[in-house]
Amino acid sequence: MTYACPYCGTALGNHGEDNGDALVCPSCDRVYTDRGGFYDFLGDDAPQNRGVVSLFDAVSRIYETPLWYPLGMRLATGGRSSAGELVERVANRVADEDADTVVDIATGTGLFARRLARDATVYGVDASAEMLRRCVRNARREGVRLELARADAGALPYADDTFDVAACTGALHLLPDPSEALNEAGRVVRPDGALVVTTVVDEGFFGSRTARRTARLYGMRVFSEEEVDALLGSAGFERIETERESSLVTLVARRR
Numbered sequence: 694m695t696y697a698c699p700y701c702g703t704a705l706g707n708h709g710e711d712n713g714d715a716l717v718c719p720s721c722d723r724v725y726t727d728r729g730g731f732y733d734f735l736g737d738d739a740p741q742n743r744g745v746v747s748l749f750d751a752v753s754r755i756y757e758t759p760l761w762y763p764l765g766m767r768l769a770t771g772g773r774s775s776a777g778e779l780v781e782r783v784a785n786r787v788a789d790e791d792a793d794t795v796v797d798i799a800t801g802t803g804l805f806a807r808r809l810a811r812d813a814t815v816y817g818v819d820a821s822a823e824m825l826r827r828c829v830r831n832a833r834r835e836g837v838r839l840e841l842a843r844a845d846a847g848a849l850p851y852a853d854d855t856f857d858v859a860a861c862t863g864a865l866h867l868l869p870d871p872s873e874a875l876n877e878a879g880r881v882v883r884p885d886g887a888l889v890v891t892t893v894v895d896e897g898f899f900g901s902r903t904a905r906r907t908a909r910l911y912g913m914r915v916f917s918e919e920e921v922d923a924l925l926g927s928a929g930f931e932r933i934e935t936e937r938e939s940s941l942v943t944l945v946a947r948r949r
Contacts, residue, residue: 695852696716696732696842696850696851697852698721698723698850699734699844699845699848699849701720701721703719705717705850714726714727716732725850728825728826728843730825730833730841731825731829731842734844734848734850735820735844745912748911748912749823750821750822750824753821753827756802756827757804757831762863765863766863769893769897769898769938769940770897770938770940771897771898771938771939773938774938774941776804779891779941780804780805781808782936782943783805783809783862783889783891783943784808784809784811784812787813787887790857790887792812792857792858792887793814793857794814794816794855794856794858795814795815795816795856795857795858796817796818796849796851796856796858796860796878796881796882797809797815797816797817797818797860797861798859798877799861799863800817800819800828800839800841801819801821801824803817803827803828803831803832803839805860805862806839807832809860810832815840816839816842816851817840818843818849818850819841819844820843820845825841828841846877847868847869847870847874847876849877849878849880851881852881853880853881854881854882854884856883857886857887858882859878859882859889861874861875861888861890861891862889862890862891863892865890865916866908867912867913871914871924872924875924875925875930876927876928879929879930879948885948886947887945888925888930888945888947889943889945890943890944891941891944892916892921892941892942893913893940894915894917894918894937894940894942895916895940896939897938897940897941898939899940915940921942921944925946929948931946931949932945
């Protein structure tokens with residue numbers, strides 16, 4: 694698969710002379726450098742959610758330890774599911790789509806992407822360079838191949854109608870503009886392709902006003918289910934399946 698310039702949409706098939714493994718846009722002359730396992734489509738362009746990106750840069754080393762993501766999943770699901778169980782649930786749902794290609798939006802350390810890569814070619818995107826460096830190491834340690842890019846979820850470096858499935862697991866509520874991210878998912882997923890999302894809603898643990906206010910202090914949104922449906926509809930998706938565990942909702946949507 695060929696990457697596309699996130700600024701002008703031109704295919705990046707050319708590496709260009711004297712640029713090593715960099716991707717060069719033949720239309721706008723932007724150069725996207727290989728950072729040792731992932732292409733950097735952001736460079737010095739700071740994402741809108743710089744504070745959140747800096748936080749995840751800082752926690753990349755402990756992200757998959759019991760101190761971070763596993764703890765968050767236990768809280769969000771009211772103790773009903775572990776991070777590993779959620780990974781398997783998402784992987785099984787993606788497998789149901791018989792997908793050959795998957796884009797994992799906000800892939801982080803590759804917790805989900807590494808599992809999905811057993812059955813499909815997976816392209817992982819994240820704005821945090823440190824999370825991606827950890828992802829590269831994790832994938833190499835496990836012998837898994839991932840195609841990784843540092844890019845904004847609202848400007849994915851892929852052509853239209855590229856993927857069978859888009860996944861966004863545990864991240865939609867952290868993105869600066871969820872509607873932009875879902876619109877991009879709708880653009881790069883083929884017609885009748887699927888979107889698999891896990892996010893938090895205002896039930897269970899996040900059902901109280903205090904919990905929602907605390908979440909906002911950390912740059913985290915807590916959606917209502919009506920808001921989620923409105924976002925999906927605006928991006929050209931229709932929800933077809935839903936599974937709730939306390940505050941955590943796992944949903945599958947179909948691109949119309």
